[in-house]
Amino acid sequence: MYRYDEFDQQLIDERVAEFRDQVRRRLSGELTEDEFKLLRLLNGVYLQLHAYMLRIAIPYGTLSSEQLRMLAHVARRYDKNYGHFTTRQNIQFNWIKLEEIPDTIADLAGAHLHAMQTSGNSIRNITTDHWAGVAPDEIEDPRIWAEILRQWSTLHPEFTFLPRKFKIAITAAKHDRAAVKIHDIGLRLYRNGAGEVGFEVMVGGGLGRTPFVGKTIRPFLPKRDFLSYLEAILRVYNQFGRRDNIYKARIKILVHEIGAESFAKEVEAEWQSIKDGALALDPAVVEEIKSRFRYPVYESLVDEPAELKAALKAEPRFKAWFNNSVSRHKRPGYAIVTLSLKPAGAPPGDCTAEQMDAIADLADRYSGSEIRVGHDQNLVLPHVRQRDLAALWRALDAIGLATPNVGLVSDIIACPGLDYCALANARSIPVAQELTKRFRDLGLAADLGYLHINISGCINACGHHHVGDIGILGVEKNGEEYYQLSLGGRADEHAELGALLGPAMPYAEVADSVEDVVAAYLELRERPAELFAETVKRIGLEPFKERVYAAR
């Protein structure tokens, strides 16, 4: 966990008071909606189809049990008893009343939670690996760098009104769990041939109407230059990014239009003028931030203790869950546990107040009072003693949080879609619900292996459909919901955009078509270990196309 200082708390408290006054002036008619909209978007408040929505930042996806209890309180007191975890490690509440938002954010501030940098044309909440600090394949905790960026960006006067929103993600592991290549800036912390640790800097990734995979503009950036170089990127973007056309305003369009090389040159020129100034990072400052991250006091334990072995032998359901949802930890005798928020038939990423409270209690008991939120809309308990796994599983199973489908076909990522979102063309959640029911056979899901379905209700791509193995995009045809399928996308270190399978299909045909695609994969894969994305790459779209469209 990160311990905030008094300055942070003061900032949040001031923001609550300021927004309370702004809401008062809006409700009394002193402010028009146009004037107020800019202000509410600085505070995470959106208007959806049937209510306001409040999006709360969860910096680098780390929550304390106390914070999760506060979210449960907000769900109960101000909303309809649940919250929705998003693909950007945030949580949103869908039924908030504007009149009650000042009290809501005041309550949240008490647990050091806030809604800054979750909306508007700002540098958004920085995201990172939800296994940060505990993943065996990382070289250091990337949250330290995310926190440095948070402090730099939160009140940066130049970057409050950028041409468009700006998303940054960081990974420090071999396997990219933070989807850095589809962010405006993606950062990969690694050790180079000379043994130094620094960043690969990628820019211009992003999904939406014009999707791109990010391009590397600096293969190795020393840590000292981390902030000055990012400042240089933001300055070049702020200067050249288009403000005349909302569809062309993201940095990806600028990078695409002028080319990654010229973009890198512009950044380089800007950087030279500031790299040795106030933004050069003093290792002492980094150390100070690092020291604010607290880890549990780990016991000296051994892997695979007798309790675990016995439980694995005795309980086949526990074993299935263990094989799917438990991952190796940096420390011997510990484990990382993923809590699937995707039980069959439920809206992906939704969590009730009762579940939040129960998870907070379990985190206190088994995970150093800490919880993580992943971009896959699942939660993680990051520090579980292996000897406690069976007891934890029983407790999770009792509250519907032990579905062993993490990373599998029914672990669907979906945006809120037309059931909530004012911009939607089509519904996402009912499509996901239907698919999780069709693929509820966990034996089949395990046989299929890693296979992600991503669903977005419109071209804004909040459900990241471009990077799903199977992507589903809601479009509109003559006022009806239609859906396009794309295949072969992925968001990890081999990031790739999926290719469109063919003409859009009506709502009623989507689940059948996805089943056809999956059946074709089962027949056509070379060996059981060939991943879906690999099969698509090897044989192309044609065999899938035939299967889906021949029958219709």
Next chain:
Amino acid sequence: MTSPLQQKLKVHGPVVITANRLGDGAVVYWTAAGAWTTDIAAAAVATASARAKQLLAAATADFVHAVDPYVAPVELSPDRRVLPGNLREQIRVSGPTFSLPGA
């Protein structure tokens, strides 16, 4: 369906003016009496562009009670009841098309 927030004003068939109530975001409709109601059955129905524009202008002028008014299609049942005209408006009237998790 393309978001009505991005559409030009063309009226084919009956329409109403709808918005979200400022204080709580609830879905509201503009009445012939020049006020907002949460009951779609009480909404003023227009069948021609000129009338729709007129209603929209009046509704927009009241920015203290509602947010972002727009023209939404409705259907009239045989007994002249006003029903939402597409899925989006249906969802605005009845809520999400699945049961909510916290219920």
